[in-house]
Amino acid sequence: MTRRRRIYEGKAKVLFEGPEPGTLVQYFKDDASAFNNQKKGVITGKGVLNNRISEYLMSRLSEIGVPTHFVRRLNMREQLVREVEIIPIEVVVRNVAAGSLSKRFGIPEGTPLPRSIIEYYYKSDELNDPMVSEEHITAFGWAAPADLDDMVALSLRVNDYLSGLFLGNGLRLVDFKLEFGRLWENDEMRIVLADEISPDNCRLWDVKTNEKLDKDRFRQDLGKVEEAYQEVARRLGILPEGGPSDVKGPKTLQ
Numbered sequence: 001m002t003r004r005r006r007i008y009e010g011k012a013k014v015l016f017e018g019p020e021p022g023t024l025v026q027y028f029k030d031d032a033s034a035f036n037n038q039k040k041g042v043i044t045g046k047g048v049l050n051n052r053i054s055e056y057l058m059s060r061l062s063e064i065g066v067p068t069h070f071v072r073r074l075n076m077r078e079q080l081v082r083e084v085e086i087i088p089i090e091v092v093v094r095n096v097a098a099g100s101l102s103k104r105f106g107i108p109e110g111t112p113l114p115r116s117i118i119e120y121y122y123k124s125d126e127l128n129d130p131m132v133s134e135e136h137i138t139a140f141g142w143a144a145p146a147d148l149d150d151m152v153a154l155s156l157r158v159n160d161y162l163s164g165l166f167l168g169n170g171l172r173l174v175d176f177k178l179e180f181g182r183l184w185e186n187d188e189m190r191i192v193l194a195d196e197i198s199p200d201n202c203r204l205w206d207v208k209t210n211e212k213l214d215k216d217r218f219r220q221d222l223g224k225v226e227e228a229y230q231e232v233a234r235r236l237g238i239l240p241e242g243g244p245s246d247v248k249g250p251k252t253l254q
């Protein structure tokens with residue numbers, strides 16, 4: 001892990017230079033943060049689980065034709081991805097009221113929304129990731145109108161597909177956040193899904209009990225945080241071989 005050039009260290013992941021030009025290695029940490037880094041902690045085994053969960057979900061999405069940055073998982077905590085030019089917008093898709101939407105509009109958490117709602121946030125730690133409109137995004141040049149159209153179309157496809165996939169495993173996809181990037185191939189540019197899809201950036205509730213199985217357990221000090229991430233992996237049928245002990249074990253390669 002230390003031989004490669006470190007390109008960026010974020011709150012949840014580290015990016016290293018990849019083995020070939022145009023590639024990066026994403027290393028998943030156990031560090032957790034919430035409320036724009038005001039709350040920090042460690043969720044033991046989270047990095048291993050998110051690496052697996054994101055690999056699984058990105059691979060399934062790729063199979064249905066959603067372009068992603070994911071190439072392959074390298075080991076327990078690392079995956080190889082295509083380097084993209086990240087569009088500085090977080091796309092949030094909501095199916096059920098929760099979190100900041102419930103707070104802002106006074107809609108009780110758990111209220112189904114009349115239709116899926118898309119929100120955009122400008123990625124800026126200094127500004128606290130402010131919510132922005134399509135007008136802001138295109139006027140300030142963060143994304144061209146055609147790029148934004150692609151991002152919306154892809155987000156809705158991801159929502160449809162993942163809602164069904166999770167429901168089939170007894171989980172409700174309440175909402176989630178996506179990041180996109182520009183991938184250049186020769187002179188052609190494509191918008192692809194980047195970053196990660198995991199319980200760090202999805203709200204997932206048990207369909208029968210409404211139990212929260214995502215980062216809200218950390219945000220709200222609900223306890224059993226590691227167990228919730230493990231449960232999501234188990235439901236998807238991808239808990240690392242050997243069960244939970246593997247998750248906490250020392251750095252195992254491959």
Ligand SMILES: Nc1ncnc2c1ncn2[C@@H]1O[C@H](COP(=O)(O)OP(=O)(O)OP(=O)(O)O)[C@@H](O)[C@H]1O
Binds near residue numbers: 081
């Ligand atoms: N394929 C990719 N190419 C380039 N950058 C990527 C790619 N996928 C994800 N990233 C970026 O890598 C970083 C991942 O680290 P992490 O999720 O820990 O960041 P973060 O602390 O959430 O910070 P940020 O506010 O930058 O998202 C993010 O900045 C993300 O936008």
Ligand SMILES: [Mg+2]
Binds near residue numbers: 010011012195
């Ligand atoms: Mg992030």
